[in-house]
Amino acid sequence: MSASIVVRDVVRHYRRPRTSLLRKSPPVEAVKGVSFEVGRGERFGIVGESGSGKSTLLRLIAALDRPTSGEILIEGMDVTGRRERDLRFVRSQLQVVFQDPMGSLDPRMRVRDIVAEPLVAQGDETGGDRDAREARVLELLQAVGLSGQAADRFPHQFSGGQRQRISIARALAPRPTILLADEPVSALDVSVRAQVLNLITELVDQLGLTLVLVSHDLSVVRHTCDRVAVMCAGEIVEIGRTEQVYAAPQHPYTTQLLRAAPSMRRALRGGGTAELVGGGS
Amino acid sequence: MTAPLPEALDPREAAIAGQPPVRRRPGPSLVVGAAIVGLVVVLALVSFVWTPHDPTLVNAGARLRDVGDPEYWLGSDKFGRDVLSQILVGARTTLFVGVVAVGVAGLLGVPLGVVAAMAPRWLGEPLMRGMDLLLAFPALLLAIMFSAVYGGSTLVAMVAIGIATVPSFARLVRSGALQVLSSEYVLAARAAGRSAWGIGLKHVLPNVSSLVIVQASVAFAIAVLAEAALSFLGYGTPPPTPSWGRMLQESQELLFSAPRLAFVPGSAIALAVLGFNLLGDGLRDRYDPRLEDRR
Amino acid sequence: MSAGPVLDVRGLSVRIGRHGLLHDLTFSIRSGERVGLIGESGSGKSLTSLALLGLLPEGARVTGSVRLAGVAHDVVGAGERAMAKVRGNDVSMVFQEPMTALNPTMRVGAQVAETILIHGGRGRRPEAGRGAVRERVVTLLDQVGLPTPAELARAYPHQLSGGQRQRVVVAIALANDPELLVCDEPTTALDVTVQAKVLDLIVRGVEARRAALLLVTHDLPVVATACERVLVMYGGRIVEAGAVAEVFTRPRHRYTEGLLGASDLESAPRGKPLSTIPGSVPPAGAFPEGCVFRTRCAHATTECAVQPPWSSADPGHGHACVHPAGVAP
Numbered sequence: 001m002s003a004s005i006v007v008r009d010v011v012r013h014y015r016r017p018r019t020s021l022l023r024k025s026p027p028v029e030a031v032k033g034v035s036f037e038v039g040r041g042e043r044f045g046i047v048g049e050s051g052s053g054k055s056t057l058l059r060l061i062a063a064l065d066r067p068t069s070g071e072i073l074i075e076g077m078d079v080t081g082r083r084e085r086d087l088r089f090v091r092s093q094l095q096v097v098f099q100d101p102m103g104s105l106d107p108r109m110r111v112r113d114i115v116a117e118p119l120v121a122q123g124d125e126t127g128g129d130r131d132a133r134e135a136r137v138l139e140l141l142q143a144v145g146l147s148g149q150a151a152d153r154f155p156h157q158f159s160g161g162q163r164q165r166i167s168i169a170r171a172l173a174p175r176p177t178i179l180l181a182d183e184p185v186s187a188l189d190v191s192v193r194a195q196v197l198n199l200i201t202e203l204v205d206q207l208g209l210t211l212v213l214v215s216h217d218l219s220v221v222r223h224t225c226d227r228v229a230v231m232c233a234g235e236i237v238e239i240g241r242t243e244q245v246y247a248a249p250q251h252p253y254t255t256q257l258l259r260a261a262p263s264m265r266r267a268l269r270g271g272g273t274a275e276l277v278g279g280g281s
Numbered sequence: 282m283t284a285p286l287p288e289a290l291d292p293r294e295a296a297i298a299g300q301p302p303v304r305r306r307p308g309p310s311l312v313v314g315a316a317i318v319g320l321v322v323v324l325a326l327v328s329f330v331w332t333p334h335d336p337t338l339v340n341a342g343a344r345l346r347d348v349g350d351p352e353y354w355l356g357s358d359k360f361g362r363d364v365l366s367q368i369l370v371g372a373r374t375t376l377f378v379g380v381v382a383v384g385v386a387g388l389l390g391v392p393l394g395v396v397a398a399m400a401p402r403w404l405g406e407p408l409m410r411g412m413d414l415l416l417a418f419p420a421l422l423l424a425i426m427f428s429a430v431y432g433g434s435t436l437v438a439m440v441a442i443g444i445a446t447v448p449s450f451a452r453l454v455r456s457g458a459l460q461v462l463s464s465e466y467v468l469a470a471r472a473a474g475r476s477a478w479g480i481g482l483k484h485v486l487p488n489v490s491s492l493v494i495v496q497a498s499v500a501f502a503i504a505v506l507a508e509a510a511l512s513f514l515g516y517g518t519p520p521p522t523p524s525w526g527r528m529l530q531e532s533q534e535l536l537f538s539a540p541r542l543a544f545v546p547g548s549a550i551a552l553a554v555l556g557f558n559l560l561g562d563g564l565r566d567r568y569d570p571r572l573e574d575r576r
Numbered sequence: 577m578s579a580g581p582v583l584d585v586r587g588l589s590v591r592i593g594r595h596g597l598l599h600d601l602t603f604s605i606r607s608g609e610r611v612g613l614i615g616e617s618g619s620g621k622s623l624t625s626l627a628l629l630g631l632l633p634e635g636a637r638v639t640g641s642v643r644l645a646g647v648a649h650d651v652v653g654a655g656e657r658a659m660a661k662v663r664g665n666d667v668s669m670v671f672q673e674p675m676t677a678l679n680p681t682m683r684v685g686a687q688v689a690e691t692i693l694i695h696g697g698r699g700r701r702p703e704a705g706r707g708a709v710r711e712r713v714v715t716l717l718d719q720v721g722l723p724t725p726a727e728l729a730r731a732y733p734h735q736l737s738g739g740q741r742q743r744v745v746v747a748i749a750l751a752n753d754p755e756l757l758v759c760d761e762p763t764t765a766l767d768v769t770v771q772a773k774v775l776d777l778i779v780r781g782v783e784a785r786r787a788a789l790l791l792v793t794h795d796l797p798v799v800a801t802a803c804e805r806v807l808v809m810y811g812g813r814i815v816e817a818g819a820v821a822e823v824f825t826r827p828r829h830r831y832t833e834g835l836l837g838a839s840d841l842e843s844a845p846r847g848k849p850l851s852t853i854p855g856s857v858p859p860a861g862a863f864p865e866g867c868v869f870r871t872r873c874a875h876a877t878t879e880c881a882v883q884p885p886w887s888s889a890d891p892g893h894g895h896a897c898v899h900p901a902g903v904a905p
Binding site: 100 | 298299300301302464465466468469470471472473474475476477479483484487488569570571
């Protein structure tokens with residue numbers, strides 16, 4: 001199985017501003033030597049809490065940030081530390097859906113311009129033809145369950161779940177082969193979460209995309225992904241097939257994480273909050 | 282009694298279209314501001330075609346006439362020049378002053394601010410320190426220096442004031458641009474493949490425009506008042522060209538005997554400044570897509 | 577401990593501007609009971625919690641009645657001065673955002689002390705001067721599981737993590753042993769492992785004081801874990817109420833049924849789509865007449881155009897649906 005994404009010993013340090021005149025501040029080690037591969041068409045999840053480095057890792061894979069050391073290969077091509085103009089290949093192959101439905105859409109742009117942005121920015125697969133572009137925008141809006149009327153409107157006229165649909169439409173515009181999703185449903189209500197998750201899985205299936213889903217929500221990753229990596233403090237502490245990791249976690253942090261997440265099943269069996277923290281009968 | 286619901290309420294149809302836009306009536310700021318600015322423009326335009334008297338004509342026999350005089354409707358100054366005619370022609374000067382000063386400040390300051398925000402530190406930091414230096418330099422002194430070198434005229438004085446106002450635009454735009462650049466939609470634009478130029482033009486500029494509009498109206502006010510001060514010092518609009526600022530300056534010695542000579546140009550200046558401020562606020566609100574029908 | 581309910585809400589309705597946002601809410605909470613209030617955005621759940629503390633914005637028109645044990649007057653219509661004596665004392669609230677809930681310029685110990693000093697002891701806990709208050713503060717900080725409480729009391733909020741700040745907020749809320757603790761999404765902004773600890777802390781805190789808890793959230797497993805009873809809100813109304821075990825296994829109202837289906841990611845088979853509620857929540861003021869849920873309900877009929885009656889005499893157990901799930905038609 002050829003790998004869509006290869007991450008090898010990737011490290012990302014940030015320098016902090018000096019607090020002492022004489023000594024440099026110790027760097028923030030956001031990602032401390034991470035390695036894994038994602039196969040073509042695979043659905044890969046990354047789970048972790050805040051500060052685990054999962055969002056940083058996602059940005060590194062998306063070539064929106066440079067690793068301090070290590071290598072990242074997208075579809076076999078080394079994209080580590082390349083300049084923007086050499087990354088055109090990545091920009092058309094790999095797209096990102098971000099977390100914040102409010103902040104990831106330019107409030108001053110109409111939906112049609114937002115969705116068409118990757119096309120316009122990448123020199124327009126539709127050959128600069130306005131009509132062809134418009135047709136593609138409508139096609140995309142339909143694919144995510146929005147009507148053509150939505151194209152004229154502004155982001156604030158939509159609810160959170162609807163804005164995520166717009167984000168997804170934008171991500172699909174350049175016909176990518178890889179979709180990265182950074183907490184795509186964390187900011188959404190329960191019932192909307194289900195709708196958007198269904199949409200993502202449906203589109204990923206239909207278009208045969210490779211999916212990397214980052215989330216702090218274990219149940220989301222479990223439902224959507226085939227394999228999962230658990231991150232803690234910049235490192236991957238456990239990685240494996242989702243079913244296995246959830247049924248038989250190897251690392252104590254994974255166990256702690258699984259236990260701490262409130263679960264309907266356990267609660268209805270009589271489990272209280274004490275069980276979440278590892279005590280109780 | 283258990284008939285299924287009519288089509289209109291069936292949730293399974295109707296793809297999402299978002300909330301329809303709410304038609305907003307233009308806010309009072311925009312209307313009043315536009316009206317006042319419009320008035321000033323009309324006065325200036327009318328002055329090209331007609332003025333009651335020649336505003337530069339000295340008439341010793343008609344000195345210091347009062348407001349409401351049949352020949353000199355707003356009175357006349359100590360040289361016998363018609364106040365109303367001076368106001369009409371002076372409107373041209375006021376608009377000219379505003380356009381040049383704000384134009385120069387904006388055209389230089391906004392791009393500088395955007396570049397300073399988007400450039401790497403070794404370029405951005407010195408740029409902002411340069412702005413700090415310029416900010417520290419007294420604007421009026423700059424105008425005087427320019428007048429000494431290039432000759433005194435409204436244009437020279439206003440270019441100088443414009444240059445002196447560049448730092449306030451640059452600093453404001455840089456701070457706004459930094460905020461925009463740290464947003465997720467700019468990150469998404471980078472992921473979409475936008476170049477730095479594209480991001481600056483399509484995302485940064487529109488999102489700092491509201492800041493710039495407001496700053497422009499403030500800068501206009503400052504420019505008009507600066508022109509008045511310069512005229513006082515003998516720089517700025519040279520006589521005999523009428524200017525509201527110089528009218529104000531000339532009225533000083535007669536402040537107690539003929540306060541109307543200060544009141545008329547002073548009110549004109551105040552009204553014009555108010556008009557531009559309101560217009561600025563109104564435009565900013567009008568073009569912000571987020572401001573909906575506030576219930 | 578009084579025999580009557582700690583909180584008794586009858587016919588609470590709130591209008592803001594042109595829209596009615598809460599309609600005819602009726603429920604009560606007994607001493608020591610832990611009740612969850614479930615709702616999504618636009619359901620009115622946060623507004624309800626604010627209404628219980630008299631914290632609604634200016635211009636809100638409130639009708640109905642909210643009675644608290646130990647408080648002689650009705651919360652509805654009470655003036656600010658009267659309510660200031662009640663908040664932090666008889667009823668306390670924990671909000672969602674730990675980052676903004678604390679005053680950044682005040683040490684955390686001082687903030688805990690402030691709430692004790694304002695309410696002057698209530699006779700149940702006669703404070704004798706600053707020393708006693710300081711001791712009490714350290715005890716409280718220790719009870720909420722903060723390490724080195726005496727030193728931590730001198731820290732400023734920015735020196736603490738989100739979880740630690742939320743613990744301080746809980747300490748402030750419980751400082752005067754209120755009869756009722758209201759929490760609005762107290763753990764949503766926290767990490768999973770921290771969330772577990774803070775939830776456990778809240779539950780132990782109210783249990784130790786035999787106080788009642790109203791936990792407002794959209795997270796069903798959290799309510800299932802921490803609460804005994806649940807109220808489900810949609811469109812400003814309570815659509816179902818009952819014991820957690822009952823409502824979450826045998827939901828009656830179609831919205832509850834849909835919500836449970838949509839949130840149950842554990843049992844949904846992988847590769848199959850999750851069950852969803854079609855459509856989306858209408859904006860305020862756009863809810864339909866009659867049953868608030870009927871525009872999204874697959875079982876709606878013309879009967880639903882009339883407001884469905886509550887299914888039982890007890891507002892704490894029942895549903896407002898004429899085509900409920902699990903009941904033979």
